[in-house]
Amino acid sequence: MGLDDRKLDVLRAIVEDYVATQEPVGSKSLVERHSLGVSPATVRNDMAVLEEEGYIRQPHTSAGRVPTDRGYRLFVDRLSRVKPLSPAERRAIERFLMGALDLDDVVHRTVRLLAQLTRQVAVVQYPSLSRSSVRHLELVPISTTRVMVVMITDTGRVEQRQLELPTPIPPEDVSELRGLVNAKLGGKQLSAAPPLVQALLDEVPAHLSASMTVLATVLLETLVERGEERIALAGTANLTRGGILDFAGSLRPVLEALEEEVILLKLIGEQEMAPRVRIGDENEFVDLRATSIVSTGYGPGDTVVGGLGVLGPTRMDYPGTIATVRAVARYVGDLLAQH
Known part of the structure; x- marks a missing residue:
């Protein structure tokens, strides 16, 4: 009815x-x-x-x-209006996030800010490597046979690995390798990288073949196929403010669930740009059914590169929480677009 x-x-x-x-x-x-x-x-x-x-x-x-x-x-x-943030709140978000120095700082400031503004548990996923593109690959000689590979993505992530080459390599060969790799992979999505790396192996000059084989293995194993996603969490102390205990009886299962990165990624990963609200029994994780989760994707422009959100009691201020999560996600996306 x-x-x-x-x-x-x-x-x-x-x-x-x-x-x-x-x-x-x-x-x-x-x-x-x-x-x-x-x-x-x-x-x-x-x-x-x-x-x-x-x-x-x-x-x-x-x-x-x-x-x-x-x-x-x-x-x-049926929310006809999401509580708008005041100009002062918007300025505070902007000021706090604009001071960030690098990606780590952006993520840690974002998660602290979300926890403070909503007084809930905040979760922020680092920009996903699988959704990122290569901005630049740097090869830094450490010795004649050892090279540091540094990959910088368009979302600000920096990944580095050392590799041991089969034979000594002169600096000009390192420069040539660097040029070839950046010409092939620069601006390309990591998810599209494997065939490009394979093509490099086929196209590389003979004198670079052995070095490229080792470099290709490192690129594929550690930078492309690695499924590691990182999560930042803040505000777990906010759980003790009541609301969840009324229903759950104990915070232990909720806290244990929050320690599982796989669970957190499922809660806030794979997001659209529009905020999503899961309430109580709608959560697939039984231990979190005394909670509600408000989450959204974020990223530069319309590209989603990660998720963020908050978790709290089902008795939460939904209009205010949705507005805050949405506003913070938009500012983080703008920041990434400027980097």
């Missing part, structure tokens, strides 16, 4: 009051606090329908009601 606008207004009022007060909401306080334009008796009837439909429930024998996961979902789906 669909709910009419009046019942949706009552549900919205219950969610807003419960998030604000952390107390079950009664019909009397709804009528006093909100301009619903109907009598307390009508509100009570509407609440009875909402309870019957599974959108609210009575946690104790008190008169108050609290939203269910289904109620929060309907509230989020």
Whole structure:
């Protein structure tokens, strides 16, 4: 059964009051606090329908009601307005992130900022190598037979490896190798690199063949095929502010889940640019079903290179949290575009 606008207004009022007060909401306080334009008796009837439909429930024998996961979902789906950030909040985000020195600094500032602004647990995925392109490959001679390979991606990631060459190599050969590799891989996505590396092996001059074979192995093994994704986490202390304990009884399973990078990547990786909200039982991980997750992709322009988001109790300020996550993601994307 669909709910009419009046019942949706009552549900919205219950969610807003419960998030604000952390107390079950009664019909009397709804009528006093909100301009619903109907009598307390009508509100009570509407609440009875909402309870019957599974959108609210009575946690104790008190008169108050609290939203269910289904109620929060309907509230989020029907959000007509996402709470806009104030100019001061926008300036604070911009100032804080603009001071970043390098990619590590960007990620760590972002995760701290998200945790502070939302007062939830914040998670930021480093730009994914699989979605990055090669900006430059540097070969630095360490000795006549040892070379440092440094790869810089368009998202600011820097990866480096040392390789041992089968025979001594003069500096001019290192320069020639560097030129060949950058001409072939520069600007190309890492996911498209394997056939290009293979082509290099076929095209390289004979005097560079042995060195290129070793270099190609390093490029493929450590820079292309490596599935390592990195995650930054902040604000786990915010979990103790209540909300999750009311439902879960213990924080231990939630904390243990947050220690698993695979779980965190599943929560915030593979994102679109639009914010995504998973509420309570919608989480595939049982230990996180007392929580909600608001996440989004980020990256330069329309290119998603990673995900970020926050995790907190189902009783969270959804309009404010969605706005913050979206705004921070946009600023991080702008930063990456400028690098």
